[in-house]
Amino acid sequence: MKECMAQVKDAMGPDAVILHTKKYREGGFLGYGSSEVVEVTAAIEDQPENVKQPKQAKPRAAEKPAPQPRNVLNQYKTNGTPAMVQQLQQQPTAAPSIDVMAGMPQNAATMPAAPLVAPTAARTADQQKIDQLEGELAQMKAMLAQVMNKEAAAGKVTLQDVLQKQEVASPILKELAVQATAGEPLLDYQDPQAKGVLSKFLAANMHFSAGIDLQQKPRTVALIGATGVGKTTTLAKIAARFVLEQNVNAAMITADTYRISAVEQLKTYADIIGVPLTIVYTPEELKVALHKYADKDLVLVDTAGRSQHNSYQMQELQDFLQAAPQLEKHLVLSATTKEQDAAQILQKFSACEPDHIIFTKTDETSSLGMILNLLYQQDVSLSFLTNGQSVPDDIVPATPDALAELLLRAQI
Numbered sequence: 001m002k003e004c005m006a007q008v009k010d011a012m013g014p015d016a017v018i019l020h021t022k023k024y025r026e027g028g029f030l031g032y033g034s035s036e037v038v039e040v041t042a043a044i045e046d047q048p049e050n051v052k053q054p055k056q057a058k059p060r061a062a063e064k065p066a067p068q069p070r071n072v073l074n075q076y077k078t079n080g081t082p083a084m085v086q087q088l089q090q091q092p093t094a095a096p097s098i099d100v101m102a103g104m105p106q107n108a109a110t111m112p113a114a115p116l117v118a119p120t121a122a123r124t125a126d127q128q129k130i131d132q133l134e135g136e137l138a139q140m141k142a143m144l145a146q147v148m149n150k151e152a153a154a155g156k157v158t159l160q161d162v163l164q165k166q167e168v169a170s171p172i173l174k175e176l177a178v179q180a181t182a183g184e185p186l187l188d189y190q191d192p193q194a195k196g197v198l199s200k201f202l203a204a205n206m207h208f209s210a211g212i213d214l215q216q217k218p219r220t221v222a223l224i225g226a227t228g229v230g231k232t233t234t235l236a237k238i239a240a241r242f243v244l245e246q247n248v249n250a251a252m253i254t255a256d257t258y259r260i261s262a263v264e265q266l267k268t269y270a271d272i273i274g275v276p277l278t279i280v281y282t283p284e285e286l287k288v289a290l291h292k293y294a295d296k297d298l299v300l301v302d303t304a305g306r307s308q309h310n311s312y313q314m315q316e317l318q319d320f321l322q323a324a325p326q327l328e329k330h331l332v333l334s335a336t337t338k339e340q341d342a343a344q345i346l347q348k349f350s351a352c353e354p355d356h357i358i359f360t361k362t363d364e365t366s367s368l369g370m371i372l373n374l375l376y377q378q379d380v381s382l383s384f385l386t387n388g389q390s391v392p393d394d395i396v397p398a399t400p401d402a403l404a405e406l407l408l409r410a411q412i
Helices: 002-012 072-076 082-090 126-151 159-165 170-179 192-205 231-246 260-273 283-292 311-322 339-352 369-375 400-407
Strands: 017-026 035-043 100-105 219-225 250-254 277-279 298-302 328-334 356-360 381-386 395-397
Touching: 002 017, 002 035, 159 170, 159 192, 170 192, 192 400, 219 231, 219 311, 219 339, 231 250, 231 260, 231 298, 231 356, 231 381, 231 395, 250 260, 250 283, 260 277, 283 311, 311 339, 328 339, 339 369, 356 369, 369 400, 381 400
Parallel strands: 219 298, 219 328, 250 277, 250 298, 328 356, 356 381
Antiparallel strands: 017 035, 035 100, 381 395
């Protein structure tokens, strides 16, 4: 092993990075007379001028070697996903090989080191060079991740493993591998750093409003959504948090007159919290109620649940909301809904132009990857997450840390 390392440094210089080493036996018959061989895989960054370069074929005039940036090897080391490795193996790539193999018997004195493979020809357009290097970086990350996964301790559950169990989409996992730094997707999910890695990724690829901002007053907020997602209970939780914890001057309006129980439920909450409640049946009555509560800091409006498949109900909801353009609309979705149905609800309710999304019932499912899959790189922001029936406790303002904690709660 010592002699192999010496050959690597002699051929590639002191800045060579050792990627992998292994020992095996070669030759002989049925194990007898074989010799032990040491194999070293190494890579090299840009070499200083004073480092001795290995001899290699002289390129033609039109094939000047493309420079390798010094920060590439510092970034890729061990992170990536097995799925990315498989995809890269199936797709042709123009990325150059920077792999050196040094194998030798233990009792041999010397053996010539393998030459460095020449890089691909330089491209004229700067953007093409950037694209090439990004592709090369992703490939090297994935290859090193595969090696590290094979060598990982048995029973270790990584950040990547948990997100796969949470059914986070494969393209998002691949993007996490590209955006994260060395080895981070392979951290144990219980490692305190794992939550920070995921939180940073969520912050960079999703929008969060962390609840409702009361800097603009009066703040009028309407909760919309399909039937049975928990709009009324969520509205009561929001009202209780602001009134009981922050002493906000608030009022409630309900247009959910289709269910008698919904009106009675909200009236009970209003009495307990100590806020006024007005029942409205038409868009005109909504205008009157909002004018009545113009002196309030926060006005919360509960709407009737609407099926995304019922075009008449959807149009009725749009007409109701158009009576008050100042309404901030929060679309309420249940985390227990199938991802395909949730995507359809989001698409249908986009006609109402929701400003934010609230996910309820996160405690009733073991798979929360749908939240990330639906809102990844979307303009709409996540405002609240609810995790139980208790009012006002089981609700948290949506932040990257809060969502990361929910995604990592899985036990494998």
